[in-house]
Amino acid sequence: MRKKPKQQRSQSLVQSLIDAAAETIAEHGLAAATAARIAERAGVSVGSLYQYFESKEQIHTAVIEHIATGLRALVHAQIEQLPQKGIRDFVQDLLHEVWNFLEADDQRYLQITRHWAQLDFVQVMNGLERQMTMALAVYVMHHPPRQPVEDLPAKVYILVNSVLFTVVRYISDPAPHVTREQIIRSFAQAAAQLMNQDESR
Amino acid sequence: MRKKPKQQRSQSLVQSLIDAAAETIAEHGLAAATAARIAERAGVSVGSLYQYFESKEQIHTAVIEHIATGLRALVHAQIEQLPQKGIRDFVQDLLHEVWNFLEADDQRYLQITRHWAQLDFVQVMNGLERQMTMALAVYVMHHPPRQPVEDLPAKVYILVNSVLFTVVRYISDPAPHVTREQIIRSFAQAAAQLMNQDESR
DNA sequence: CCATAATGCGAATATTTAGTCGCATTCAAT
DNA sequence: ATTGAATGCGACTAAATATTCGCATTATGG
Numbered sequence: 001m002r003k004k005p006k007q008q009r010s011q012s013l014v015q016s017l018i019d020a021a022a023e024t025i026a027e028h029g030l031a032a033a034t035a036a037r038i039a040e041r042a043g044v045s046v047g048s049l050y051q052y053f054e055s056k057e058q059i060h061t062a063v064i065e066h067i068a069t070g071l072r073a074l075v076h077a078q079i080e081q082l083p084q085k086g087i088r089d090f091v092q093d094l095l096h097e098v099w100n101f102l103e104a105d106d107q108r109y110l111q112i113t114r115h116w117a118q119l120d121f122v123q124v125m126n127g128l129e130r131q132m133t134m135a136l137a138v139y140v141m142h143h144p145p146r147q148p149v150e151d152l153p154a155k156v157y158i159l160v161n162s163v164l165f166t167v168v169r170y171i172s173d174p175a176p177h178v179t180r181e182q183i184i185r186s187f188a189q190a191a192a193q194l195m196n197q198d199e200s201r
Numbered sequence: 202m203r204k205k206p207k208q209q210r211s212q213s214l215v216q217s218l219i220d221a222a223a224e225t226i227a228e229h230g231l232a233a234a235t236a237a238r239i240a241e242r243a244g245v246s247v248g249s250l251y252q253y254f255e256s257k258e259q260i261h262t263a264v265i266e267h268i269a270t271g272l273r274a275l276v277h278a279q280i281e282q283l284p285q286k287g288i289r290d291f292v293q294d295l296l297h298e299v300w301n302f303l304e305a306d307d308q309r310y311l312q313i314t315r316h317w318a319q320l321d322f323v324q325v326m327n328g329l330e331r332q333m334t335m336a337l338a339v340y341v342m343h344h345p346p347r348q349p350v351e352d353l354p355a356k357v358y359i360l361v362n363s364v365l366f367t368v369v370r371y372i373s374d375p376a377p378h379v380t381r382e383q384i385i386r387s388f389a390q391a392a393a394q395l396m397n398q399d400e401s402r
Numbered sequence: 403c404c405a406t407a408a409t410g411c412g413a414a415t416a417t418t419t420a421g422t423c424g425c426a427t428t429c430a431a432t
Numbered sequence: 433a434t435t436g437a438a439t440g441c442g443a444c445t446a447a448a449t450a451t452t453c454g455c456a457t458t459a460t461g462g
Contacts, residue, residue, distance in 0.1 A: 003438085007429065010439060029319070035420060045441045050421060114318035118230075122374065154383035158391070161370050162363035169362050173323065182355035186395065190359070193394040194387065204408085208459065211409060236450060246411045251451060409458070418449075428439070 001052055014052050016042040018066060021059045026108040030115045033060065060119055067109050068124040074101055075128055079135045087139070087197045091159075092188040099167055099180065110171050113164075129160045136195065145196035155194045163187060202253050215253050217243040219267060222260045227309040231316045234261065261320055268310050269325040275302055276329060280336040288340070288398045292360075293389040300368055300381065311372050314365075330361045337396065346397035356395045364388060 005011045020042035024033045035056050039046045053059050078094045085093065102110045113121065133156045140149050149155070170176055170183060192198045206212045221243035225234045236257050240247045254260050279295045286294065303311045314322065334357045341350050350356070371377055371384060393399045 005439090007438065009428085013440085031319075034418085036418095046421080047423085047442065048440050051439075056420070117315035117373070118232075122370075125370070151379070151383045151387050154379040154387045157371075157377075157379050158363065158367055158384060158387055161367045162359070165366035165370070166359055166362045169323075169326070169366070170358075172318070176358075178352070178355040178358050182352045183359060186352050186355045186359055190391050190395055193399075194391055198394075206409090208408065210459080214410085235448080237448090247451080248411050248413095248453085249409075252409075257450070404462090405460100407458105407460080409456105411454105411456075413453100415452075416450090418447105420445105420447085422445075423443100424441105426439100426441075429437085431436095432434085 001058070002054060003051055005052060010052070013042075013044055013048060017044060017049060017052070017059060018062050020044075022063045022066065022108055022112065025060070025063065025115070026106065026111040029111070030060070030118060063112060064119050064121060064124065067112060068127070070101060070109070071098070071124065072127065072131070074098065075131055079131065082135055082139055083142070086143075086192075087136075087195050088188045088192040091191040092184055095163060095167070095184045095187055098163065099171075099184075102167060103171060107171060110168060113168050114172060125160060125164065128164075129157060132156050132160055140195060143197065147196050149195055159191055159194070202259070203255060204252055206253060211253070214243075214245055214249060218245060218250060218253070218260060219263045221245075223264045223267065223309055223313065226261070226264065226316070227307065227312040230312065231261070231319060264313060265320050265322060265325065268313060269328070271302060271310075272299070272325065273328065273332070275299065276332055280332065283336055283340055284343070287344075287393075288337075288396050289389045289393040292392040293385055296364060296368070296385045296388055299364065300372075300385075303368060304372060308372065311369060314369050315373060326361060326365065329365075330358060333357050333361055341396060344398065348397050350396055360392055360395070 005014050017038060021033055021038045024038055024041055028037075033056075035046055035049055038056075038059060039049045042049075049059075053062075074097050075094065078090065078097060081093070082090045102113060112119070116122070116125075133153055136156055137152060140152065166183065166187075170180070189198075206215050218239060222234055222239045225239055225242055229238075234257070236247055236250055239257075239260060240250045243250075250260075254263075275298050276295065279291065279298060282294070283291045303314060313320070317323070317326075334354055337357055338353060341353065367384065367388075371381070390399075
């Protein structure tokens with residue numbers, strides 16, 4: 001960011017640029033999110049845009065950070081309820097929340113998440129992983145299963161990535177032949193089994 | 202494709218363009234795979250490129266199709282061995298194969314797969330899903346578990362997408378804190394449990 | 403060997419895009 | 433009210449890039 005926005009008008013200008021960038025990426029993809037288009041959508045001149053952002057990519061990064069904050073908050077809130085819920089319900093509810101989050105605002109965040117490879121989404125997922133690994137480790141310690149859980153970090157790695165990508169892929173799917181509820185149920189089952197917390201045996 | 206390449210020299214020209222495109226995407230990303238660069242790498246003029254491809258995107262699509270063929274063959278070969286192996290070993294071996302495939306040739310295919318959202322990779326995954334669903338349905342029919350498998354299509358959907366995306370993500374990860382073997386083992390376990398084929402209980 | 407179709411070329415054109423710069427406008431402190 | 437700093441503007445520049453077109457070269461069938 002070139003200059004720090006000091007006055008209030010410039011701060012809201014920066015915000016409107018970030019919003020406009022998010023909308024543009026969501027509606028027309030990353031490639032279409034050019035400096036000119038973002039500025040126009042924000043009702044701002046390109047000159048002003050470059051007053052606060054070094055480059056086009058810096059705006060994209062700002063958008064990611066915005067999404068990341070939302071995701072982190074959501075996961076954090078759910079983790080607080082893990083002890084009372086147990087793994088299965090926890091995963092189920094978390095999945096519902098993530099799903100709704102990605103679908104909100106006309107799938108604004110979804111479209112952005114699809115371009116994870118080109119954006120710095122990897123950092124975000126690393127953060128989520130750590131958060132989840134800690135929480136699950138603590139939970140398993142307090143609810144020791146008959147058989148100890150092996151490779152817990154690997155399992156969390158799988159779960160976090162699988163959930164996020166599969167949901168993104170599902171929402172992107174024009175004609176999925178399975179239902180959202182089936183996916184969520186299956187994921188919850190898989191998670192519970194992986195943590196050896198499956199009571200139905 | 203504008204013209205059909207009839208003579209042998211033009212056919213190999215087309216092939217060299219596709220190869221060059223794959224290499225360019227792999228090494229420098231999708232955005233860098235411009236018409237000029239692809240042509241240069243193939244040792245061909247841009248004019249010739251546009252003689253056989255309507256647009257830059259059409260080359261990208263051709264590259265995808267090439268990868269898809271490889272993946273399909275690989276999965277097909279593994280599915281043949283499913284009956285003798287059982288779910289767990291099947292998934293484990295399949296994962297090793299997919300992993301090696303994506304890492305081969307200096308991760309040539311990996312980089313391409315990372316851009317699935319912008320390319321037509323969705324079709325590929327639909328195909329793989331159908332292939333796997335059929336195979337697993339047949340297997341489960343011949344090896345009925347104590348409890349019937351619910352939501353089989355959904356579970357296969359999860360498995361296929363999770364495996365592919367998680368592997369891609371893992372190979373992209375500059376500093377993963379879990380090992381490849383842990384991931385594979387955990388996935389194999391998850392698959393076996395999901396199909397109620399877990400004998401270790 | 404000739405006629406004709408297929409192939410190959412790359413300079414030239416048209417478009418798109420990132421990023422800059424000098425000038426105009428607004429704010430905030432005195 | 434005045435003044436200097438902050439903000440905002442958008443035409444302009446420079447660089448990439450997609451795609452075309454007329455001409456040169458090469459293969460093929462007779």
